[in-house]
Amino acid sequence: MTVLSPDILLIQALNGLASASSLFLVASGLSIIFGVTRVVNFAHGSFYMLGAYLGWSLTHRVMTLGAPGFWGSVLAAALIVGAVGVLVEMLILRRLRRAPELYPLLATFGVVLIVQDVALAIWGPEDLLGPRAPGLTGFVSILASRFPVYELFLIAVGPLLLGGLWLLFRRTRFGLLVRAATQDREMVAALGVDERRLFSSVFFLGSALAGLGGALQLPREAVNLNMDVSVVVEAFVVVVVGGLGSLVGAYVSAVLIGVIQAFGILFLPKITLVLVFLVMGIVLAVRPYGLFGRFGEGEGLRSSVQETVLRPLSATSRAVFTLAVLLIAAMPFFAGDYAMGLIAELLILAVFAASLHFLMGLGGMASFGHAAFFGIGAYGAALAFKGLQWPMAASLVAAPFAAAFAGLVAGWLCVRLSGVYLAMLSLAVAQIAWAASFQWVALTGGDNGLLGVWPPTVFASRSGFLLLTLALTVAALAALRIAAFSPFGYALRAARDAPRRAEASGIDVRAMQWAGFVIAAAFAGIAGGLYAFAKGSVFPTYLAIGKSVDGLIMVLLGGIGSLTGPIIGAFAFGGLEAELMASVAFWRAILGLVILALVLVAPSGIMGLIGTRIVKAAKPAAPA
Amino acid sequence: MSAKVLEVEGLVKRFRGVNAVRGIDLSVHAGEAVALIGPNGAGKTTCFNMIGGQLKPDAGRVRLEGQDVTAMTPRLLWRRGVGRTFQITTAFASMTVRENVQLALNAKAGRLNRVFGRMTVAFGKEADAILARVGMSADAERPCAILAYGDLKRIELAIALAGAPKLLLMDEPTAGMAPGERVQLMALAASLAKRDGIAVLFTEHDMDVVFAHADRIIVLDRGSILAEGPPDKIKADSAVRAVYLGAGLASGVG
Structure with a gap:
């Protein structure tokens, strides 16, 4: 086997170490920001991408200056990105300091969308090739192979940065405050430390590191618009595997993941995409707080619902719902195919959002990978329909069963964790499922997906399918509502409200959460099955992280404190997205701005906004 | 004398070589309120958490009505009739006062695996009866999240009572309450326990509460019973005075 010659192994190991340094640059910033501010910053990948684009532009301006120009540009890009990070912190996140932790997360999703379109507007959709680093363009001979000097330089960057950060955190007052705040934020605030300055400077440091990581990537790979999400997901994996709050852990896990990826390409090319998440799943299953993590870090990520009492629908709400259902049922008489198709899709999204709400709203388990069950439902239905030649009805029934089975396995892993760790493990599980759908071509058709999943007979028409979808949606939403008010639903909420109290009152917290996970997965599967027939096809994107994020946005946007929230959120977000996509070039930025506006104006979602308005209207003269 | 509900024998717990609890024997009878007191670090909470199933003892036995329940989880202990209140009180904040108690009653009846039917249709009367006993009838419809801390303590007691406990473990039941409220709450717990023959074991810092409501007092010092x-x-024990009570006794007995 020529593949296994020692020099190739060595080269791959070195490649892995170089990637590890890049990963560590991004992950360290993410870890520091989370440690101090408890913000799960999804925009961190956007800062990385921005660093790469800015570096590209700056180096091209000063190409004639040689090495000083290049390194100056890299540094300048990092500093500018740091400043952008401070801006995001001051303008947006600072206002959400008192809001539950999921709302800053939602805001950072908004920032991701905006940065994507800003980058598209400035730098265009084409991949941009970066310059090579002056002075480091050569190769060295390692055994029989040539290895780029720049990669060697990157290998050194990781440990150097780790050492630098160690000195910063151990030897400076700023570092002392950062460490103190990471351990106990309230205490630091109580000691009279200026939280605002601390948070802003932490955001500057973290964002600048991300920008530096992006700019240093220029000589290695082309700059493109998809860098942001892929890198932030990998950085999250690194941070969680290493253990939240531990920089050494982040470096060790960056090396682990960099090297595993490098060798994965060599030995297991068929499952490279899964490999990283498989490692994360195993690490978290064995060490729930990561390699270097401690119990208690990252337990947070609460979703604010704690204090909202669930009430049955009021007479008014009932009337509004009935009216809406009747209106949709009457659509075949007055609406066109496009409108009916759109409404069917929004109904499906409402079921998906409601299932996620069941999990995170009632169960208190924020999932970053709920689309996995939506997608597995879709594939389940499509495979039953096309592969097994089952009738449509049976295929639609197969969908929730497939998803529930996946939920049984995923839930067993996930409910042993909580907070950010649970969220990240659910993401890992989802990414594994996504990678399987992508790489298991024989079963799923890979990137080409499964086509021709069209509903037969009366459901072939838009109106027929809309009515079917409406009936199933109403049934599914009603079932979720009934479950929420059942003894099980209360026990699930009790497990979220006060786990210790619940255990001491005879509630098996883990069993309840596991069951909740499976139910949520099954309902996501119902939505997925319907979606397969609505679109006539199934693609890996149905399981992708973007879909999971859509679900989170819908739930948070609608308001997590009410069962109606996710339905409203699905219609608002899904409808807006569809309309903007069809009519506006920079729809992402607009969507991002709408999300930011809503988060800042109504941190308890649209339903919360409606709620407060109603209360204010009802008690105009109430003293403050 | 009434039956022994709780019996603890030779309970030992070490933390990294430090003997936090070194061989404790104690028992509590039905209808009896026993206070576990001692200076900070005496091993009260460790001892308490071993009995309550939060910690696994390194040696020793815990028996409930003669049955070995050593190192059982809190949920299994609950099933056998151990009710518990916590030092930092929590109730289920997203529910009303009545729903809190109803849920505990549903748990007792083994109804929590039901996905259909409203939780609130079952045990409404029973819940109201328990709320009346702790003096919270008027607040039945209020969300727990807006209750004052003293009321929350009563709700926690009500939740524990809903499990029809034989043994009630109360860790610092009056911590964080105003002085007047403290005696009131403990008087309530003690009278309910007497009436229903519940054995009560509690830890407490407030000596007024301890001397007013404990039938028996166990003083711990450095992991052993003093x-x-x-x-x-x-009150009269000179060893206790010397080690611990001192100022506390003076102000407490007053």
Whole structure:
């Protein structure tokens, strides 16, 4: 086997170490920001991408200056990105300091969308090739192979940065405050430390590191618009595997993941995409707080619902719902195919959002990978329909069963964790499922997906399918509502409200959460099955992280404190997205701005906004 | 004398070589309120958490009505009739006061695996009866999240009572309450326990509460039992005075 010659192994190991340094640059910033501010910053990948684009532009301006120009540009890009990070912190996140932790997360999703379109507007959709680093363009001979000097330089960057950060955190007052705040934020605030300055400077440091990581990537790979999400997901994996709050852990896990990826390409090319998440799943299953993590870090990520009492629908709400259902049922008489198709899709999204709400709203388990069950439902239905030649009805029934089975396995892993760790493990599980759908071509058709999943007979028409979808949606939403008010639903909420109290009152917290996970997965599967027939096809994107994020946005946007929230959120977000996509070039930025506006104006979602308005209207003269 | 509900024998717990609890024997009878007191670090909470199933003892036995329940999880202990309140009180904040108690009653009846039917249709009357006993009837419809801390303590007691406990473990039941409220709450717990023959074991810092409501007091010092007996005897015990009570006794007895 020529593949296994020692020099190739060595080269791959070195490649892995170089990637590890890049990963560590991004992950360290993410870890520091989370440690101090408890913000799960999804925009961190956007800062990385921005660093790469800015570096590209700056180096091209000063190409004639040689090495000083290049390194100056890299540094300048990092500093500018740091400043952008401070801006995001001051303008947006600072206002959400008192809001539950999921709302800053939602805001950072908004920032991701905006940065994507800003980058598209400035730098265009084409991949941009970066310059090579002056002075480091050569190769060295390692055994029989040539290895780029720049990669060697990157290998050194990781440990150097780790050492630098160690000195910063151990030897400076700023570092002392950062460490103190990471351990106990309230205490630091109580000691009279200026939280605002601390948070802003932490955001500057973290964002600048991300920008530096992006700019240093220029000589290695082309700059493109998809860098942001892929890198932030990998950085999250690194941070969680290493253990939240531990920089050494982040470096060790960056090396682990960099090297595993490098060798994965060599030995297991068929499952490279899964490999990283498989490692994360195993690490978290064995060490729930990561390699270097401690119990208690990252337990947070609460979703604010704690204090909202669930009430049955009021007479008014009932009337509004009935009216809406009747209106949709009457659509075949007055609406066109496009409108009916759109409404069917929004109904499906409402079921998906409601299932996620069941999990995170009632169960208190924020999932970053709920689309996995939506997608597995879709594939389940499509495979039953096309592969097994089952009738449509049976295929639609197969969908929730497939998803529930996946939920049984995923839930067993996930409910042993909580907070950010649970969220990240659910993401890992989802990414594994996504990678399987992508790489298991024989079963799923890979990137080409499964086509021709069209509903037969009366459901072939838009109106027929809309009515079917409406009936199933109403049934599914009603079932979720009934479950929420059942003894099980209360026990699930009790497990979220006060786990210790619940255990001491005879509630098996883990069993309840596991069951909740499976139910949520099954309902996501119902939505997925319907979606397969609505679109006539199934693609890996149905399981992708973007879909999971859509679900989170819908739930948070609608308001997590009410069962109606996710339905409203699905219609608002899904409808807006569809309309903007069809009519506006920079729809992402607009969507991002709408999300930011809503988060800042109504941190308890649209339903919360409606709620407060109603209360204010009802008690105009109430003293403050 | 009434039956022994709780029996603890030779309970030991070490943390990294430090003997936090070194061989404790104690028992609590039905209808009896026993206070576990001692200076900080005496091993009260460790001892308490071993009995309550939060910690696994390194040696020793815990028996409930003669049955070995050593190192059982809190949920299994609950099933056998151990009710518990916590030092930092929590109730289920997203529910009303009545729903809190109803849920505990549903748990007792083994109904939590039901996905259909409203939780609130079952045990409404029973819940109201328990709320009446703790004096919270008027607040039945209020969300727990907006309750004052003293009321929350009563709800926690009500939740524990809903499990029809034989043994009630109360860790610092009056911590964080105003002085007047403290005696009131403990008087309530003690009278309910007497009436229903519930054995009560509690830890407490407030000596007024301890001397007013404990039938028997066990004083811990550095992981061992220093003294044990009725309040009068403990008050008079010179060893206890020397090690621990001192100022506390002076202000407490007043």
